[in-house]
Amino acid sequence: xxxGRLTDEEKNYYRRVEEYLGGxxxxxxxxxxxxxxxxxxxDGVKRVLCDRHGSWATEKLLVRAxxxxxxxxxxxxxxxxxxxxxxxxxxxxxxxxTLLQMSAxxxxxxxxxxxxxxxxxxxxxxxxxxxxxHVISISVQVVSGLNVGDHVSRSQGSRQNRATRFSLDEKxxxxxxxxxxxxxxxxxxxxxxxxxxxNLGKLVVNACAVPVFRVLLLSLTHxxxxxxxxxxxxxxxxxxxxxVDLCTHVVGSHLLQTLIEVSSPDVLERVFDRxxxxxxxxxxxxxxxxxxxxxxxxxxxxxxxxEVLQELxxxxxxxxxxxxxxxxxxxxVCVRCGEHQSSxxxxxxxxxxxxxxxxxxxxxxxxxxxxxxxxxxxxxxxHGSLILQSLMKxxxxxxxxxxxxxxxxDEVVALGTDPCGSHVVEAFMNSATVPAAKKAELVxxxxxxxxxxxxxxxxxxxxxxxxxxxxxGQKEAIVTELLDSEEELGADFYGKFVLRNLNVSHYKRKxxxxxxQQEMAGKRRELFQDIIAGDSGIQEELFTxxxxxxxxxxxxxxxx
Numbered sequence: 070x071x072x073g074r075l076t077d078e079e080k081n082y083y084r085r086v087e088e089y090l091g092g093x094x095x096x097x098x099x100x101x102x103x104x105x106x107x108x109x110x111x112d113g114v115k116r117v118l119c120d121r122h123g124s125w126a127t128e129k130l131l132v133r134a135x136x137x138x139x140x141x142x143x144x145x146x147x148x149x150x151x152x153x154x155x156x157x158x159x160x161x162x163x164x165x166x167t168l169l170q171m172s173a174x175x176x177x178x179x180x181x182x183x184x185x186x187x188x189x190x191x192x193x194x195x196x197x198x199x200x201x202x203h204v205i206s207i208s209v210q211v212v213s214g215l216n217v218g219d220h221v222s223r224s225q226g227s228r229q230n231r232a233t234r235f236s237l238d239e240k241x242x243x244x245x246x247x248x249x250x251x252x253x254x255x256x257x258x259x260x261x262x263x264x265x266x267x268n269l270g271k272l273v274v275n276a277c278a279v280p281v282f283r284v285l286l287l288s289l290t291h292x293x294x295x296x297x298x299x300x301x302x303x304x305x306x307x308x309x310x311x312x313v314d315l316c317t318h319v320v321g322s323h324l325l326q327t328l329i330e331v332s333s334p335d336v337l338e339r340v341f342d343r344x345x346x347x348x349x350x351x352x353x354x355x356x357x358x359x360x361x362x363x364x365x366x367x368x369x370x371x372x373x374x375x376e377v378l379q380e381l382x383x384x385x386x387x388x389x390x391x392x393x394x395x396x397x398x399x400x401x402v403c404v405r406c407g408e409h410q411s412s413x414x415x416x417x418x419x420x421x422x423x424x425x426x427x428x429x430x431x432x433x434x435x436x437x438x439x440x441x442x443x444x445x446x447x448x449x450x451x452h453g454s455l456i457l458q459s460l461m462k463x464x465x466x467x468x469x470x471x472x473x474x475x476x477x478x479d480e481v482v483a484l485g486t487d488p489c490g491s492h493v494v495e496a497f498m499n500s501a502t503v504p505a506a507k508k509a510e511l512v513x514x515x516x517x518x519x520x521x522x523x524x525x526x527x528x529x530x531x532x533x534x535x536x537x538x539x540x541x542g543q544k545e546a547i548v549t550e551l552l553d554s555e556e557e558l559g560a561d562f563y564g565k566f567v568l569r570n571l572n573v574s575h576y577k578r579k580x581x582x583x584x585x586q587q588e589m590a591g592k593r594r595e596l597f598q599d600i601i602a603g604d605s606g607i608q609e610e611l612f613t614x615x616x617x618x619x620x621x622x623x624x625x626x627x628x629x
Contacts (some may be wrong), residue, residue: 073116074116074120075112075116075117075120075122075123079112079117079123080120080122080123082108083117083120083122083123083125083126083127084122084126086105086126086130087122087125087126087129089101090126090129090130090133091129102130102136102140103140105126105127105130106130106140106141106143106144109123109127109144110143110144110147114144114147114148114151115147115151115154115155115161118148118155118158118160118161118164118165119154119155119158119160119161120160121160123160124160124161124163124164125160127164128163128164128167131164131167131168131171132167136171137175138175138176138177141168141171141172141175142177142180144168145168145172145177145180148164148165148168149180149183149184149187152165152183152184152187153187153191156187156188156191156195156198156200156201156204157195157198157200157201158200159199159200162200162201162203162204165184165204166203166204166207168184169181169184169185169204169207169208169211170207170211172184173211173248178249178251178252181211181212181252182251182255184208185208185211185212185255188201188204188205188208188259189255189258189259189262192205192259192262192263193266196266196272196275196277196278196281197272197275197277197278198277199277202277202278202280202281203280205259205281206280206281206284208259209256209259209281209284209285209288210284210288211248211252212248212252212253212255212256212259213248213252213253213256213288213289213291213292214245214246214247214248214252214292215243215244215245215246215287215288215291215292216243216244216245216246217243217283217284217287217288218243218244243287243291245291253292253293256288256289256292256293257293257296259285260285260289260293260296260297260300261296263282263285263300264299264300264303269303269304269307270307270312270313273304273307273313273315273321273324274313274315274318274320274321274324275320276320279320279321279323279324280323282304282324282327283323283324283327285300286300286301286327286328286331287327287330287331290331297331298331298332298333298336301328301331301332301336302332302336304324304328305328305332305336305340308325308343308344309343315328315361316344316352316355316357316358316361317355317357317358318357319357322357322358322360322361325361325364326360326361326364328340329361329364329365329368330364330368334368334370337365337368338370338373340365341365341369341373344365345362345365345377346376347380349362349376349377349380349381350380350381350383350386350387353381353387353390353392353395354386354387354390354392359390359392359394359395360394362395363394363395363398366395366398366399366402367398367401367402369402370406371406371408374399374402374403374406374408374409375408375409377399378399378409378412378413381395381399382416384396384416384417384420385419385420388420388437393437393450393452393453393456394452396417396452396456397452397455397456397459399413400413400455400456400459400460401455401459403459403463404459404462404463407464410463410464410465411465414460414463414465414468417430417434417456417460418430418468420439421433421434421438421439421440422439422440422441423440426440427468427471427472428471428472428475429472430468430469430472431457431469431472431473431476431493432447432472432476432480434453434456434457434460434469435449435450435453435454435457435484435489435490435493436448436449436450436453437450437452437453449484449487449488449489449490450489451489453489454489454490454492454493457469457493457496458492458493458496461493461496461497461500461502461503462496462500462501462502463502464502465502466500466502466503469497470497470503470507473493473494473497473511474507474510474511474514478514478515478518481494481511481514481515482515482518482521482522482528485515485522485525485527485528485531486521486522486525486527486528487527488526488527490527491527491528491530491531494511494531494534495530495531495534497511498511498534498535498537498538499534499538505538508538509540509543511535512535512538512539512543512547515535516546516550517550519532519547519550519551520550520551520553520554520557520558520564523551523558523561523563523564523567523568524557524558524561524563524564525563526563528563529563529564529566529567532547532567532571533567533570533571535547536571541584541587541588544571544587545576545584547571548571548573548576551567551568551571551573552573552576552577555568555573555577
């Protein structure tokens with residue numbers, strides 16, 4: 070076996086392997102995978118995996134070829150023996166992470182423990198290592214069974230690179246798999262080691278260590294809440310003692326957001342009193358601290374929300390600083406706690422200089438422009454959309470409802486086909502505080518434009534949302550309109566799904582049966598909505614209705 074770097078001939082081989090694996094269909098994938106792995110062993114695992122082309126080809130092979138435990142075991146022995154070198158290599162660290170995950174999925178506990186032991190033995194070094202820190206994050210996720218998502222454990226550049234090379238969709242939701250008790254003991258050991266680090270005060274603002282700490286806190290919270298609480302308190306004490314300022318630190322602020330997320334209510338109350346009370350405006354206009362304030366607001370009590378609102382009376386200053394996310398979070402919190410809605414809505418109208426003309430609020434809020442600065446070129450924004458979605462859920466949503474219905478049909482259609490604006494119209498239709506008569510007005514306003522909406526990526530979803538809140542007569546009018554352009558919609562990528570989901574073909578074949586089904590579906594929806602609302606005595610009515618409904622169904626035909 071040769072040593073040192075790969076030769077040009079060897080590099081070309083692995084480059085061709087990577088190109089082949091990038092194809093859509095892999096012919097004889099099993100045989101091809103075995104041949105490549107044999108070549109990796111022949112060329113030397115450490116040599117191949119620490120080379121750019123060799124590591125890319127091997128990682129892509131492991132991800133795409135669907136290899137089993139028996140396939141990867143020959144690779145694991147030399148890989149675990151050289152795990153330190155792989156974990157600290159720019160190229161080898163990626164394969165090290167993949168091998169850790171695959172070994173755990175294949176149930177190869179001994180191999181997993183060997184790799185995790187290496188990580189724990191070099192924890193101090195790996196925490197501040199550009200590549201080793203990623204290996205710690207994966208190790209923690211493997212022994213906890215929690216997949217926190219790349220948005221926590223990886224930088225934006227790393228996420229984009231992986232998405233390009235492996236065609237991955239970024240998932241932000243936590244995903245948990247049960248793991249053996251022995252794995253959790255390793256997780257606890259890592260948690261204890263981190264809590265005893267003498268240089269923890271420096272590490273909580275380190276760009277490599279902070280993502281590891283975030284993953285560890287989330288994993289411990291899920292598996293060992295008491296251990297997570299102790300570690301979180303220790304990190305927060307560094308802030309309270311003035312050793313670090315996590316609120317305004319470009320790296321430490323991310324850790325503080327996670328600490329707020331995992332802390333108990335009593336700890337959060339102390340955090341609020343020590344860090345945010347009396348400094349809400351200062352942090353709201355700060356380019357970094359405003360994000361930690363938003364996280365704090367997400368868990369704030371009604372009393373704390375009231376105190377923050379008093380400090381943020383001049384919301385226009387916050388919007389002028391470009392921190393509309395703070396305003397969006399305030400509105401979201403007011404929806405949750407059900408308080409301060411009227412005063413906050415009035416404050417917003419003043420910020421956009423339309424306190425006397427609330428009918429103008431939807432286009433202005435959506436584009437985050439004042440009445441003087443608004444123009445036809447003003448584009449919808451994400452935070453503007455979130456602000457309006459929350460306002461639609463207010464107890465008194467008459468201002469935004471009236472503003473939306475005062476818009477022309479063309480303006481509403483443009484809103485419905487926009488990626489941000491469509492969510493506003495959906496929120497209007499889904500809101501429990503918007504009267505049914507107002508929703509019917511919007512259904513009528515969009516008449517003869519449902520075909521246009523159905524051919525749009527975002528408009529097609531809006532059509533289905535509108536459909537869910539229509540009467541049978543309104544649904545029939547929409548279906549009739551779509552039937553007139555059935556061929557056109559059938560040839561459109563989004564239109565064909567609208568035809569299918571609205572069951573247009575069934576209406577065309579059996580109109581009477583379709584009408585009966587829609588009436589029964591409407592009754593079922595009303596009953597379930599009443600249950601969700603908590604109405605007493607409605608369960609008996611539902612069960613009676615479902616029993617009668619099942620009695621009306623034709624008997625199933627037995628196969629001969």
